[in-house]
Amino acid sequence: MNDLLLIDRHQVVLPDLRPDRNQTTRSQRYYIWTVGCQMNVSDSERLEAALQGVGYSPAQQPDEASFIVLNSCSVRASAEERILGKLGELQRIKRQYPDTQIVLWGCMVGPDNESIFKARLPMVDHFVSPSAVDQVLALAPNPIYQLDEPVLPVRDWTHPPVAVHVPIQYGCNMTCAYCVIPLRRGRERSRPLEEIVDEVQRIVARGAKEITLLGQIVDSWGHDLPGRPRLSDLLLAVHDTPGLLRLRFLTSHPAWMTNDLIATVARLPRCQHEINLPVQAGHDAVLKRMRRGYTVTRYRELVASIRAAMPDVALTTDIIVGHPGETREYFEHTLALVNELRFDKIHIAAFSARPGTMAAEQELDLTLAVSEDEKHARRRELEQLQEQIATTINARLHNQTVEVLVEGEFRGKWRGRTSANKLVFFTHPDNWMGRLAQVRITHTSPWSLQGTVINPGEDSIQYA
Numbered sequence: 001m002n003d004l005l006l007i008d009r010h011q012v013v014l015p016d017l018r019p020d021r022n023q024t025t026r027s028q029r030y031y032i033w034t035v036g037c038q039m040n041v042s043d044s045e046r047l048e049a050a051l052q053g054v055g056y057s058p059a060q061q062p063d064e065a066s067f068i069v070l071n072s073c074s075v076r077a078s079a080e081e082r083i084l085g086k087l088g089e090l091q092r093i094k095r096q097y098p099d100t101q102i103v104l105w106g107c108m109v110g111p112d113n114e115s116i117f118k119a120r121l122p123m124v125d126h127f128v129s130p131s132a133v134d135q136v137l138a139l140a141p142n143p144i145y146q147l148d149e150p151v152l153p154v155r156d157w158t159h160p161p162v163a164v165h166v167p168i169q170y171g172c173n174m175t176c177a178y179c180v181i182p183l184r185r186g187r188e189r190s191r192p193l194e195e196i197v198d199e200v201q202r203i204v205a206r207g208a209k210e211i212t213l214l215g216q217i218v219d220s221w222g223h224d225l226p227g228r229p230r231l232s233d234l235l236l237a238v239h240d241t242p243g244l245l246r247l248r249f250l251t252s253h254p255a256w257m258t259n260d261l262i263a264t265v266a267r268l269p270r271c272q273h274e275i276n277l278p279v280q281a282g283h284d285a286v287l288k289r290m291r292r293g294y295t296v297t298r299y300r301e302l303v304a305s306i307r308a309a310m311p312d313v314a315l316t317t318d319i320i321v322g323h324p325g326e327t328r329e330y331f332e333h334t335l336a337l338v339n340e341l342r343f344d345k346i347h348i349a350a351f352s353a354r355p356g357t358m359a360a361e362q363e364l365d366l367t368l369a370v371s372e373d374e375k376h377a378r379r380r381e382l383e384q385l386q387e388q389i390a391t392t393i394n395a396r397l398h399n400q401t402v403e404v405l406v407e408g409e410f411r412g413k414w415r416g417r418t419s420a421n422k423l424v425f426f427t428h429p430d431n432w433m434g435r436l437a438q439v440r441i442t443h444t445s446p447w448s449l450q451g452t453v454i455n456p457g458e459d460s461i462q463y464a
């Protein structure tokens, strides 16, 4: 099983023809361990569903499985270290059960490093590039059945979760100095519109209520397809899927976001007013060194356009602190920009040099490198500022009523998200799974909200 995930079940129950885990032997059990971003999670879920479709069942522990897949991440050194630590553990299993097949999958595997890893990791039987689900599936040694339908990006496609991420594009054509993804995931490849629409329809028909379209630069989707369709065309094509309540997309890029896309999101009722627009740094000198392709002025203009079109929008961003060349003064510009734009949420990372990237070379220049202590001090400073901002933003919701799509239960409470993707908890005796609740907020914090249901027994949303 994938031990990073807790998947919620929807109440619609369709026949489940998978083998019972208790009746399968070790030779037909798999174990998947996933590190990294939502794209990896989605790839692992698709693989998991495919393995179940050919007769495998999940193992609780790696030593109960004959087929072990580690879906890896190399965005930061710490993610790679976790995978290497896990492989050390698996070496013992491989000694005890020599027939175990171990696959290293994902962003740690690329054309630039496969031969190095082959020499360094003798316990690994196969190395597979990111997102190549079919290639991993073909390595499973003991399939019983053949798949008779395309696999969905959910762990169990007879009972999908309420909210599902659907990859619409793989790879990236940008060359951000700090980023290893283009080296590992390759050039951008958009999935055809019809294929995505079909997949969304099949997931929603099985009970999912919210779809997030996923890509490294989701706004650039379609530019490599015949007729060059735009993301706004895709949003329109999936928007009216019967049963779909909410539509999101992730991750945007300031150099690719257009007024057409902003207007489409503002106009379509199922498109949620939440945009993740990574700024990465608050000074042009750092953005230039990062090769991001926009200026702080352009970023401000985009935020102004988004907020003019959707005054209630929740804006989130990503920031890297301590990139080579980021002086204290430049970092203070980042703090000032955050104070000015007041994001709902920031994913903050301290710069981590990745071999093969331009920024890793820049970090070798001691006049540009930022010390580890300074990187972590800047990260903490930014985190503290963001905590104050999120506290204030969320406090405005106190006593307000928000619409919550319920995704599951957590410690005896219902757990769901608002249109702005804010986490809400409430208690109520009814079954709210997969339903919309009107919740009056009674308690706020920078990270989540708590409240009371005011519409027991009925869903309030009505779309034309």
Ligand code: SF4
Pocket (backbone or CB within 6 Å): 172, 173, 174, 175, 176, 179, 180, 181, 182, 216, 217, 253
């Ligand atoms: S846009 Fe930049 S940061 Fe994002 S995946 Fe592409 S290269 Fe990496």
